[in-house]
Amino acid sequence: xxxxxxxxxxxxxxxxxxxxxxxxxxxxxxxxxxxxxxxxxxxxxxxxxxxxxxxxxxxxxxxxxxxxxxxxxxxxxxxxxxxxxxxxxxxxxxxxxxxxxxxxxxxxxxxxxxxxxxxxxxxxxxxxxxxxxxxxxxxxxxxxxxxxxxxxxxxxxxxxxxxxxxxxxxxxxxxxxxxxxxxxxxxxxxxxxxxxxxxxxxxxxxxxxxxxxxxxxxxxxxxxxxxxxxxxxxxxxxxxxxxxxxxxxxxxxxxxxxxxxxxxxxxxxxxxxxxxxxxxxxxxxxxxxxxxxxxxxxxxxxxxxxxxxxxxxxxxxxxxxxxxxxxxxxxxxxxxxxxxxxxxxxxxxxxxxxxxxxxxxxxxxxxxxxxxxxxxxxxxxxxxxxxx
Ligand SMILES: [Zn+2]
Numbered sequence: 001x002x003x004x005x006x007x008x009x010x011x012x013x014x015x016x017x018x019x020x021x022x023x024x025x026x027x028x029x030x031x032x033x034x035x036x037x038x039x040x041x042x043x044x045x046x047x048x049x050x051x052x053x054x055x056x057x058x059x060x061x062x063x064x065x066x067x068x069x070x071x072x073x074x075x076x077x078x079x080x081x082x083x084x085x086x087x088x089x090x091x092x093x094x095x096x097x098x099x100x101x102x103x104x105x106x107x108x109x110x111x112x113x114x115x116x117x118x119x120x121x122x123x124x125x126x127x128x129x130x131x132x133x134x135x136x137x138x139x140x141x142x143x144x145x146x147x148x149x150x151x152x153x154x155x156x157x158x159x160x161x162x163x164x165x166x167x168x169x170x171x172x173x174x175x176x177x178x179x180x181x182x183x184x185x186x187x188x189x190x191x192x193x194x195x196x197x198x199x200x201x202x203x204x205x206x207x208x209x210x211x212x213x214x215x216x217x218x219x220x221x222x223x224x225x226x227x228x229x230x231x232x233x234x235x236x237x238x239x240x241x242x243x244x245x246x247x248x249x250x251x252x253x254x255x256x257x258x259x260x261x262x263x264x265x266x267x268x269x270x271x272x273x274x275x276x277x278x279x280x281x282x283x284x285x286x287x288x289x290x291x292x293x294x295x296x297x298x299x300x301x302x303x304x305x306x307x308x309x310x311x312x313x314x315x316x317x318x319x320x321x322x323x324x325x326x327x328x329x330x331x332x333x334x335x336x337x338x339x340x341x342x343x344x345x346x347x348x349x350x351x352x353x354x355x356x357x358x359x360x361x362x363x364x365x366x367x368x369x370x371x372x373x374x375x376x377x378x379x380x381x382x383x384x385x386x387x388x
Contacts, residue, residue, distance in 0.1 A: 047134025057296020212248035217290035
């Protein structure tokens with residue numbers, strides 16, 4: 001068994017700006033969760049390691065699709081290890097033999113996650129070393145499985161490309177490209193998803209006891225990268241309005257990416273049980289709905305089929321962004337998208353709040369139709385919604 005490696009200690013200041021600006025130096029620590037009784041093979045060719053240092057919103061695509069597919073095809077019978085963020089072991093329990101969970105003290109590295117990969121030098125370095133333990137399947141493989149387009153012509157020699165069982169092959173130079181990715185046919189792909197296992201009845205019982213009546217989940221984006229965080233006053237106003245409308249707001253957050261909790265709200269992240277993702281999913285599964293703004297925390301409700309509302313940039317759904325595909329691939333239940341540009345919304349928070357309350361009311365009445373909130377070019381987006 002490969003022991004987690006030591007990196008030369010230079011400076012290690014949790015919570016300081018220095019860490020995000022520069023790079024982290026210190027000890028890369030993992031907590032090992034062993035799920036099977038299988039003995040770890042000594043030959044690296046018998047092991048496969050899935051590197052899951054993705055953003056939360058992207059992590060679920062390989063989780064539901066790429067990893068199960070590879071374990072059923074290319075890596076049948078291999079000893080499988082997933083390596084990922086702290087608190088995520090429940091996601092991989094049904095899939096692999098072991099989960100190597102990054103220590104909680106290193107969760108600030110999440111700020112370096114970008115879609116399927118991480119820009120952390122220390123995590124990249126780990127990925128290079130781990131090849132001595134097994135075949136590494138990482139962000140490039142996940143991205144190709146999701147995004148590879150249907151090829152008409154070979155990029156190298158411009159000859160036609162044919163779709164074969166193992167990939168798309170050039171008829172002239174025999175160059176092989178990945179199979180067309182999940183995004184190329186989302187409706188077909190979603191039928192192949194391997195969803196998470198059922199939540200245990202004990203955890204559901206405990207969640208029932210913890211929850212206030214008529215609970216609605218709210219996650220407040222507080223990320224350092226990309227920004228797009230709404231001010232705390234907006235959230236306290238929203239909490240007040242939702243409480244007046246008869247809901248009990250439950251504040252969801254993951255360490256390192258949250259905002260301060262508004263007063264009078266049940267703060268799930270303050271419970272020690274919140275470190276257990278299965279417990280969090282148990283709680284979400286009993287919600288009336290969850291609400292979020294420009295964040296992929298919708299994956300929680302999506303995983304357990306609970307309705308959710310997401311305010312999203314139209315470019316993510318109709319343009320160059322990929323969140324539209326991911327929402328479809330990762331949501332077991334119904335959801336409502338409210339289109340809004342963050343830069344416009346931040347200047348008209350009253351309207352944003354009003355539209356959020358309208359959306360909540362509509363979802364309560366089973367109306368999941370998308371609509372436009374504060375944004376540029378609303379007419380064009382309305383047309384796109386009608387055609388969708
Ligand atoms: Zn070619």
